[in-house]
Amino acid sequence: MHAISLGLTLFATWLLLSGVYTPLFIFLGVLSCAIVVVIALRMEVIDRESHPVHLSMSLPGYWLWLGKEIVLANIDVTKRILSPGQAINPSVFRVKAGQDDELGKVIYANSITLTPGTVTIDIDDDDLVIHALSETSRDDLESGEMDRRVTALGDGA
Amino acid sequence: MMFAAATAALCVAMLLALLRACLGPTVYDRVLAVNSFGTKTVLMIAVLGFLAGRPDFMDIALLYALINFVGTIAVLKFFRYGDMARPGGRPAAKGGD
Amino acid sequence: MSHHLVIRVIAKLLIPFILLFGLYVQFHGDFGPGGGFQAGVIFAVAFVLYALVYGLDNARRIIPDRYIRAGIALGVLIFAGTGVVAMFLGGNYLDYSVLAHDPPHGQHLGIFVVEFGVGLTVASVMVAIFFAFAGRGHKIDEKEG
Amino acid sequence: MEALLDIVSGVLLAAGSFFIIFGAHGLVRLPDMFARMHGAGVTDTLGAGLFIAGLMIQGGFTLVTAKLFLILVFFFFASPTSSYALANAALSQGEKPWTWNSEDSNGDKDGTSSKT
Structure with missing residues (x-):
């Protein structure tokens, strides 16, 4: 649950940063967010403390x-x-x-x-x-x- | 014009921070001054982006803010423990030491 | 031991965004300042922060030495491989124009792949250097010789 | 409209510069490290905040503004964290905060006049 919400937040950040909205770069954005979520899961940095959805x-x-x-x-x-x-x-x-x-x-x-x-x-x-x-x-x-x-x-x- | 004045103000503030970094007296004063200097540098890069008409500079400013933060943490850890490898507990919520 | 509470929680919050920023710089080399080298450094900074806050041992567990070595080698391989592929397709070394049917597209593709190789190598080397210096004076892994 | 926005952002930049300079002034003038952190805090929060707000108005509704906003958010997470790490490290190494009655033992080590 927190992983999904982190992914969405990351993608929103990507859209803010990127400024290039061609299909290729949207795809790269999704790919980047997926990579980051996988690394974050491996690092155990996703939980309700680091990503306080409830707040x-x-x-x-x-x-x-x-x-x-x-x-x-x-x-x-x-x-x-x-x-x-x-x-x-x-x-x-x-x-x-x-x-x-x-x-x-x-x-x-x-x-x-x-x-x-x-x-x-x-x-x-x-x-x-x-x-x-x-x-x-x-x-x-x-x-x-x-x-x-x-x-x-x-x-x- | 406006941006040039802002740049000048930042330069003055940076000189003051530099003065504190030179005066010390403790190492923590210097770290504080350098951290503050870094904050001003980020703002300076952002203003220079406007001054030069190159909004790409915002990426660099963001990057500098990042490096400033990690650099401060690294220096503090080094002065506190004299070693960068000291274990610091697991990231998970209740797992800290 | 609650002294390190603040930094432990905030680092957890920031690390994913640092990683994302690194990837952003990696992929937008054509449009803004940036490219493989800078992106690799930013990506490595996330791991350095992790190692600083949670300790070197945890960081080594997350990204074992064999991954780092593989990253260094693979990045160079991608870089050199692109050049060699260009040679096989009839161009010079790192002559991107021949990689696709029309030269501009080929150049885009070539730069993209080469930058990816550079980024991978730089990130791995940066992490390796940090681990080597931070682990100085600690137990040195005999097996890794 | 254009001129009005220019004036507003000019005022914000001027106010930001004011807080940045006097935060830095506090960094030089206050008596010890812990007190100086308050001066640095002025620069980091309101100074940087107003300054970036002024730049954001100049940027308009573009990605520049979005990036400035990200810088601001990053400041507001990172600056108290590094302040805390700094204060905690100093405390653990035996730095004593300066107070009025500790003047002889600890205050004014560097000789810069702090009380005038």
Whole structure:
């Protein structure tokens, strides 16, 4: 099931990349996708973690929200970089990742890193170790909204 | 004109990243600076594609992004373990070490 | 050991797309920058990433040394073979025009096949070089001599 | 219409350049590696995002835009991953994050002024 969906995704990517839509190149595209799926199956890299079909409905909404957060956080961090004097106060702290699967934790960790101001520096079973640039970013994260949203992402499917 | 200004801005940012890569002080600072430099290079290639009127450059930009990522991972693995062959667990979902 | 969780999952996600990009560059040598050499390197990069993330032993299991050697030899064979076939058909070495009934079509076919040979060889050699350097200091496979 | 699109993409490129330059400025100015990662993050996310959005408008509905989109998607997967790998490697090798009260022991090893 995941192999088929990976094949379709790969073919869509091929169509985006290729730009030549003669029968020969469509055929080569199908052939390439087949080769890649066979190699991927051999590498055991196709499963619900690497190809999360079950999340495809809920991901776009999450990305929109994340995009908004990224813009806000960027503006905050840029202000801190530009302002003279003591605008930063780095700290390291742990937050609990409420997701029960590894994929959820990875999404959470990467979302944290994508939002400037906070970087995931370690994953320790259920805890994420975070380096934050300032109290504002720290408080944002500790309010737990992102955690809630990522958890909802996994449960909603 | 617009693209030339963007290229100039990228050049300034690349110089700053290069400065950090030279200053160090730790090896991780340098890796971070080089990674950031690579990101800017990708953008630079994309802009140059427009500047030169050759949209083929996008393929090269995509390729550079790819190599930048794999290169960073390789360098980090080397500095962390001093060896590229260290086993890292199976790819399957629950099989990691 | 959950430290490597992020990279393990993201590498799994990216590897198929890197392979596809390699094949795309391979087959679109006529239309954009690219061709056999670059495509071979990109294709090999996917295996290098696999070896970096999941360890050299796993990578060797996925693509055993005999496949790599076969790839190197087969690629050169395709390249040289195309040239020799062109000679048998009455042209010069690697004179693609004689491969099909009309010269332009023959040239397309010839370049396509030769590029495929180049790509195969380059990918195999790149993987072989990486394995050789990464395995330095590790157990060296006696049988492979 | 044409002129309007040009203006929009010009504004996006300018904003992208702004974030890229000041992200790089942060890379030079902030006190230690972990803090600098935030500066690099500004370049990688909003800087690159706005910049590529500006180029995409110039590209119009063509494959160039599609490829730029793929580059952007790749950035958004790869850049936090390499940041995490970097931070984790640094942490495992005993790098201590800089804080205000660790100034004597660890801060400002390179002598570049960070607090002014």
